[in-house]
Amino acid sequence: MTHTSDPGFETVIGLEVHAQLLTRSKMYCGCSARYADARPNTHVCPVCAGLPGALPVLNRAAIEFTLLTGLALGCEIPAFSKLDRKNYVYPDLPKGYQISQYDLPLCAAGTLAYVAGGMTRQAGITRVHIEEDTGRLVHRVDEAGASISLVDLNRSGVPLMEIVGEPDLRSPEEAREYLVALRQILRYIGVSTGNMEEGAFRCDANVSVRRLGDPLGAKVEIKNMNSFRAVERALRFEQVRQHAVLAASGQIEQETRGWDEERGVTLSQRTKEQAHDYRYFPEPDLPPLEMNAALLIAVRERLPELPNARRARFGDQYELNEADISVLTAERDVADTFELVIAGMAPDQARIAANWIVNDVIGLQKQRGLPPSQLPLNADQLRELLACLAGGELTARAAKELLPVIGEGESPRAAAARLNLLALNDDGVIEEAVAATLAAFPAAVADYRGGKRAAMGRLIGETIKRTGGRASPDRVRQLLAAALDNET
Ligand code: ADP
Ligand code: ZN
Ligand code: MG
Secondary structure (H helix, E strand, O other), X not given: OOHHHOOOEEEEEEEEXXXXXXXXXXXXXXXXXXXXXXXXXXXXXXXXXXXOOOOOOXXXXXXXXXXXXXXXXXXXXXXXXXXXXXXXXXXXXXOOEEEEOXXXXXXXXXXXXXXXXXXXXXEEEEEEEEEEOOOEEEEEEOOOOOEEEEEEOOOOOOEEEEEEEOXXXXXXXXXXXXXXXXXXXXXXXXXXXXXXXXXXXXXXEEEEXXXXXXXXXXXXXXXXXXXXXXXXXXXXXXXXHHHHHHHOOOOOOOEEEEEEOOOOEEEEEXXXXXXXXXXXXXXXXXXXXXXXXXXXXXXXXXOOOOHHHHHHHHHHHOOOOHHHHHHHHOOHHHHHHHHHHHOOOOXXXXXXXXXXXXXXXXXXXXXXXOOOOOOOOOHHHHHHHHHHHHOOOOOHHHHHHHHHHOOOOXXXXXXXXXOOOOOOOOHHHHHHHHHHHHHHOHHHHHHHHOOOXXXXXXXXXXXXXXXXXXXXXXXXXXXXXXXXXXXX
């Protein structure tokens, strides 16, 4: 038995997530927040460069996005909120402090539902607050061979939202599913890309292990994971490490550890004694915030149907299995496209549409490396493709061949005509293919006539092949049967 399944121990996990907000400008100045392709230090002004005397101004959109997130997570929105200075020294932080929130966050006491082990679970959300990002250090070797570090302030002051979760998670798998569910909500409400690889969604994972029934143990905070998989792996490693320490009657020290992706281990970075004292105090350059009821109502109206509600509605409304529903609702844009495509369709047709999107269309999307929200065909194209299938203009086989070669925005019917893939409605041509097949496979013909009806499948397949996949299986079966029965 492994440590991870030792019934005497319980793992406790709480996650802190920083999500970059999709505002146009930075948190406290008018500089562009879209720094991805910008040359270093081109999105900088006295405020985000931290020059003395420069005054911050709150970004309204960042506040609204954070409130939207709080509402999506069922948080309470307190009547008062304020900003605080979090002081520390680092080369990527020219001001010497971040403007964040300490004791009066914008949102508090929410919940997040996620599915793990086939069950829906709930974890508490402690708080959601606003914060600003730091600049970035670029480490390199210069022409003289010296190691140097350069400071790029384009990211300095980019709006961040911190979502702090309660220590309600009980396994690395639950932690991963919690993150998946959280990111899905942020993407549905359009406040963040949630892209972990690009650093737009960062997670610090706190984990402790205790003997069942004991109070919470000392926690270890793990940093530096940049994928869902890395979070789960890091937590598994830490769970095993802590079990081993406890099983040997050792003590877990409260500390911060970094995840080393290549070696698959966590390494101690600093212990409690070296922990930062941020000397938080109220930000004197920004007024405290009083929640405005009208603003809150306006923000609430912007809440779309959230992933859980949409999944439940799909289950009630369409005859689809859980797995397909989860694929179709993973991204809001994909769910929207699906519903546009099947509008007015009978249930059996809707099921065919769902199959096509889940398997073939999303398969092609992955093959092309498109973002998960972007299908390779739009709703009009998908509707037309499915109509061609339903009306017999395309066989399933021809449609599969056609799908990857439809041009951007091109009509599938036109593409099929261009590529000579439209179904063969000429019985004469199919009869020729039937005759050629019967001549080529005398053994199968003899089997069929001898009562082995299964031989028909082979003959149908071969005949369709001879028509370049363009003959419909039904018509081929009819014409084959007629030919076989006639010539007995
Ligand atoms: P700190 O003051 O060290 O930041 P907090 O109480 O603010 O600690 O908690 C930070 C995060 O750590 C939260 O996400 C919380 O759920 C988690 N956490 C707190 N205590 C524990 C624990 N004993 N084990 C695991 N996670 C914990
Ligand atoms: Zn600026
Ligand atoms: Mg904390």
